[in-house]
Amino acid sequence: MKGKDFLWLADLESEEIGQMVRKARAMKDGATPKVMGGKVAALLFEKPSLRTRVSFEVGVKQMGGDCIYLSQSDVGLGTREPAEDVARVLDRLVDVIIARVFSHRSLEILAEYSTVPVVNALSDLAHPCQAVGDLLSMNERKGDLAGLNVAYVGDGNNIASSLAIGCASVGANFTVASPPAYKVPDVAWRVAERRAAEMETRLEWTEAPEAAVEGADVVYTDVWISMGDEHEADERRRIFTKYRVDGRLMERADGGAVFMHDMPAHRGEEVSEEMLDHPQSIVFHQAENRLHAQKAILAELLA
Ligand code: NVA
Numbered sequence: 001m002k003g004k005d006f007l008w009l010a011d012l013e014s015e016e017i018g019q020m021v022r023k024a025r026a027m028k029d030g031a032t033p034k035v036m037g038g039k040v041a042a043l044l045f046e047k048p049s050l051r052t053r054v055s056f057e058v059g060v061k062q063m064g065g066d067c068i069y070l071s072q073s074d075v076g077l078g079t080r081e082p083a084e085d086v087a088r089v090l091d092r093l094v095d096v097i098i099a100r101v102f103s104h105r106s107l108e109i110l111a112e113y114s115t116v117p118v119v120n121a122l123s124d125l126a127h128p129c130q131a132v133g134d135l136l137s138m139n140e141r142k143g144d145l146a147g148l149n150v151a152y153v154g155d156g157n158n159i160a161s162s163l164a165i166g167c168a169s170v171g172a173n174f175t176v177a178s179p180p181a182y183k184v185p186d187v188a189w190r191v192a193e194r195r196a197a198e199m200e201t202r203l204e205w206t207e208a209p210e211a212a213v214e215g216a217d218v219v220y221t222d223v224w225i226s227m228g229d230e231h232e233a234d235e236r237r238r239i240f241t242k243y244r245v246d247g248r249l250m251e252r253a254d255g256g257a258v259f260m261h262d263m264p265a266h267r268g269e270e271v272s273e274e275m276l277d278h279p280q281s282i283v284f285h286q287a288e289n290r291l292h293a294q295k296a297i298l299a300e301l302l303a
Contacts (some may be wrong), residue, residue: 001300005118007104007110010191014169014198017135021145021170023296024136025287026080032295035303036065039095044086044110045121046072047227047239047250051263052121052129055290056098063295068094068235077106080091087113096302102228117301124158124228124231127186131162133293134220135170138288141258142217146171146199151253153177153209153241154189154270155236158220159222161188164203168195177212179239209243216253221245221270237269246272250280258282 009017041060043053057067077083081133083106090097091114099118101107104125111118115194120128139145150167152160156178164184167174174192176184183189183205196203208214213219224240225233259281267273276283 003115003117003303004301006128006297007107007111007118007120008125008188009165009169010129010188011128012169014195017132017166017169018145020132020293020296020300021135021139023299024132024293025139027295027299028136028289028292032062033299033303034064034065035299036060036095039065039302040093041065041067041096041098041298042090042094043067043069043121044075044077044090044097044099044101045069046077046099046106047122049100051287051290052100054183056121056294057293059298062165063298065095077101083109084113086110090114091116096298119297119301122158124226125185126162127158127262128162128166129290129294129297130159131166132297133289134163134260134262134286135166136289136293137260137282138172138218138258141282141285141288142256145199148172148218149216149254150174150218150220151177151212152220152222153212153245153249154221154240155224155226156182156184157222157226159220160184163220164192165195166189168192168199168201168203171199171201172208173204175202175204175206175212175216177206177209177243179243180207182239209245209249210252213249213252217257218260219245219253219257221249222262223264223266224270240270244272245275246271247274247278250275258290260286263287276303
């Protein structure tokens with residue numbers, strides 16, 4: 001992967017995703033290689049961030065490098081300056097561009113117009129760094145990923161798309177429960193379907209959260225209103241009401257199931273008040289694993 005971009009999980013072959021998870025685990029258990037010594041990462045963020053920003057900044061520093069954080073008000077990607085020009089300037093000055101954007105297309109332009117690796121730190125289509133961290137969390141808590149039953153309840157958004165491809169690539173079964181109009185977009189679902197067929201795993205959609213969660217090893221949810229969807233907030237709150245994960249829904253899962261959420265979480269919306277502190281919740285563990293996953297990704301791209 002050296003020198004390549006990491007825009008979504010489809011940029012990696014199925015076996016490379018498994019290798020990345022193993023590398024993340026090794027990164028967590030062992031010494032951090034100083035592969036970013038003397039290197040600088042630009043963190044170009046159009047949207048707010050806690051976990052992604054902090055874990056990237058900490059990871060880059062642990063690997064011997066430095067970061068420059070550029071908010072939308074600093075750069076004005078596509079407004080103050082076209083993404084093409086931003087890419088060509090950063091290309092001359094930094095060693096990697098880590099970008100969080102509204103439109104996935106902006107990432108493609110950054111990648112097209114720069115020679116340094118571009119890493120997706122969340123777009124409307126995908127959140128691949130989150131998915132690598134999540135697979136690490138599932139592997140740590142539930143063992144072998146092959147054959148694991150993962151249920152995702154809620155919006156077929158960037159998180160669901162990335163998990164669909166990620167789970168299928170490592171041989172985990174993946175079921176998403178969403179309203180019919182909020183399925184995982186075709187572009188991601190088709191990739192996940194191909195990979196699920198290769199790995200002989202199940203990839204399913206259902207409208208019913210109860211059906212998705214039945215006997216699952218992992219129950220995962222994410223916000224109903226992603227960054228950029230705020231104008232649809234009222235409508236979404238109405239449509240998604242039955243997609244809330246609470247203790248009762250969790251009881252339908254396997255007794256040893258874990259509950260996951262990429263956060264930020266909205267208590268009383270996609271999760272009930274108690275869910276984050278539920279004995280089966282691993283959400284803070286998941287947040288920590290972002291660091292190890294991203295160090296593995298940067299090591300692959302920059303070593
Ligand atoms: N689906 C959410 C994920 C936040 C980490 C969003 O895009 O806002």
